[in-house]
Amino acid sequence: MTASGFDTHDHGHCMAQALQTAEETCARKGLQLTAQRRRVLEILLREHRAMGAYDLLDVLRADGLGAQPPTVYRALDFLVGHGFAHKLERLNAFIACAHPGERHAPSFLICKSCGLVAEMPSEGISQAVMTAAGGLDFVVDRAVVEAEGTCRSCRGAAA
Amino acid sequence: MTASGFDTHDHGHCMAQALQTAEETCARKGLQLTAQRRRVLEILLREHRAMGAYDLLDVLRADGLGAQPPTVYRALDFLVGHGFAHKLERLNAFIACAHPGERHAPSFLICKSCGLVAEMPSEGISQAVMTAAGGLDFVVDRAVVEAEGTCRSCRGAAA
DNA sequence: TGGCGATTCGTTATAACATAACAGGACACG
DNA sequence: CGTGTCCTGTTATGTTATAACGAATCGCCA
Numbered sequence: 001m002t003a004s005g006f007d008t009h010d011h012g013h014c015m016a017q018a019l020q021t022a023e024e025t026c027a028r029k030g031l032q033l034t035a036q037r038r039r040v041l042e043i044l045l046r047e048h049r050a051m052g053a054y055d056l057l058d059v060l061r062a063d064g065l066g067a068q069p070p071t072v073y074r075a076l077d078f079l080v081g082h083g084f085a086h087k088l089e090r091l092n093a094f095i096a097c098a099h100p101g102e103r104h105a106p107s108f109l110i111c112k113s114c115g116l117v118a119e120m121p122s123e124g125i126s127q128a129v130m131t132a133a134g135g136l137d138f139v140v141d142r143a144v145v146e147a148e149g150t151c152r153s154c155r156g157a158a159a
Numbered sequence: 160m161t162a163s164g165f166d167t168h169d170h171g172h173c174m175a176q177a178l179q180t181a182e183e184t185c186a187r188k189g190l191q192l193t194a195q196r197r198r199v200l201e202i203l204l205r206e207h208r209a210m211g212a213y214d215l216l217d218v219l220r221a222d223g224l225g226a227q228p229p230t231v232y233r234a235l236d237f238l239v240g241h242g243f244a245h246k247l248e249r250l251n252a253f254i255a256c257a258h259p260g261e262r263h264a265p266s267f268l269i270c271k272s273c274g275l276v277a278e279m280p281s282e283g284i285s286q287a288v289m290t291a292a293g294g295l296d297f298v299v300d301r302a303v304v305e306a307e308g309t310c311r312s313c314r315g316a317a318a
Numbered sequence: 319t320g321g322c323g324a325t326t327c328g329t330t331a332t333a334a335c336a337t338a339a340c341a342g343g344a345c346a347c348g
Numbered sequence: 349c350g351t352g353t354c355c356t357g358t359t360a361t362g363t364t365a366t367a368a369c370g371a372a373t374c375g376c377c378a
Contacts, residue, residue: 006295034355053335068358073336089248090303092335092364107288109297120291128287129266129306132279137311138268144249146303147288152296193326212364227329232365251335251364320378327372335364343356348349 006111006118006151015045021100022084031082039065040075041096044085050093050110050117088117090146107145113154120147174204180259181243190241198224199234200255203244209252209269209276247276249305266304272313279306 022041026033033041043059044051053072060067076094079085085096086106097106098119107122122145129143150158181200185192192200202218203210212231219226235253238244244255245265256265257278266281281304288302309317 006297032355036356066357069336070338070358071356074356089305107291109292109295109299111297112300118295118297120295120297122291124287125284125291128283129304132266132281132284133268133306133308136268136277136279138270138277138279138306138308139314140268140306140308141271142308143306144303145288146248147292147297147299148301148303149292149297149299155298191325195327225328228365229329229367230327233327322376322378324375325373328370330369331367333364333366335362337362338360340359341357344354346353347351 006109006116006153011046011048015042015048018045018084018096018100025082025084025101029082031078036071037075037078040072041079041084044079044094044096048096049115050088050091050095052091052093056094086119088146089144090148091117105143105145108147109151110146110148111151111154112148113150113158116151118151170205170207174201174207177204177243177255177259184241184243184260188241190237195230196234196237199231200238200243203238203253203255207255208274209247209250209254211250211252215253245278247305248303249307250276264302267306268310269305269307270310270313271307272309272317275310277310 019038019042022038023033025031039060040056043056047059053069053076056076057067057069057072060072076085076087080087080094083097083103084100085094086108087094088108088110090110095117104119105122105126107120107125109118109120111117125145126143129145130140133140178197178201181197182192184190198219199215202215206218212228212235215235216226216228216231219231235244235246239246239253242256242262243259244253245267246253247267247269249269254276263278264281264285266279266284268277268279270276284304285302288304289299292299
């Protein structure tokens with residue numbers, strides 16, 4: 001369905017769609033997409049990049065809302081907990097989910113040159129992790145997979 | 160060659176061997192395994208678990224050495240940079256490499272119950288990551304792979 | 319042998335990331 | 349209309365990591 005994250009695409013559309021999906025999902029599951037939570041999700045969608053919690057805080061404040069760190073972290077806990085956003089452990093940063101609604105164990109590509117982050121297909125990776133872990137008799141709940149490297153356009157620019 | 164990390168094994172032996180490997184590798188490559196660096200590596204090997212930088216600092220201080228955060232972080236930069244230790248991004252913690260000398264892209268298993276960490280075989284995982292990334296025309300330098308779950312003995316204890 | 323550069327280390331301070339704890343408000347439900 | 353639950357505001361603090369600068373050491377070589 002979706003652009004790779006390194007490709008250009010219709011921002012407005014993808015943002016509106018993600019928000020709508022979040023609203024529908026919350027309605028269906030009885031979750032409260034409150035103003036704060038929605039606001040943080042909107043910022044992540046609009047910026048379309050990995051942002052630190054304090055980056056988000058700066059944006060909230062620039063928009064004239066008084067806010068403190070716990071406000072942001074609480075919103076992020078909700079969004080991450082319900083799959084509307086993800087945390088990038090390598091960057092201590094957060095990003096809106098590229099496939100909200102779809103059940104997935106996210107895997108990320110992080111371009112060291114331009115800083116862009118994309119979700120990549122993770123079925124094969126999850127499978128490989130399960131297999132390797134199973135060999136040590138370990139049951140995996142969740143796997144952090146974050147690959148760093150260079151995206152196509154940055155390789156092109158370097159050449 | 161090596162125990163899984165969840166298995167019991169001869170600590171003294173694995174520690175001595177790892178230290179010797181580090182010394183030989185440094186000698187061969189012209190790297191300086193200074194007292195500080197060696198000290199931090201020894202602590203990581205002895206404790207045989209993931210430790211925060213400030214945990215290491217506490218141990219150094221308990222041993223009577225005045226030390227400040229940069230001292231520890233510099234030693235860790237060296238050890239991680241040359242493959243004698245790894246950083247666990249998920250935990251913001253560090254652990255001695257279980258296979259020093261062998262070239263490898265480490266993948267980890269983190270038991271949420273007992274906190275133990277093991278390196279797991281990563282060939283299949285690296286392959287899967289490359290494949291997925293290649294599909295988006297992305298070249299991977301390095302992949303963080305950290306799976307959380309439950310090890311065998313903790314599952315046994317829970318049952 | 320004396321200066322030079324490179325590397326390491328000590329130290330102070332501060333930046334960046336994250337949470338504890340408690341009070342108050344909104345709202346549903348009996 | 350009381351009570352419990354969930355969410356938010358606020359203050360303070362805890363945890364992780366780095367910037368910046370100066371001094372010590374050591375190899376190199378003119």
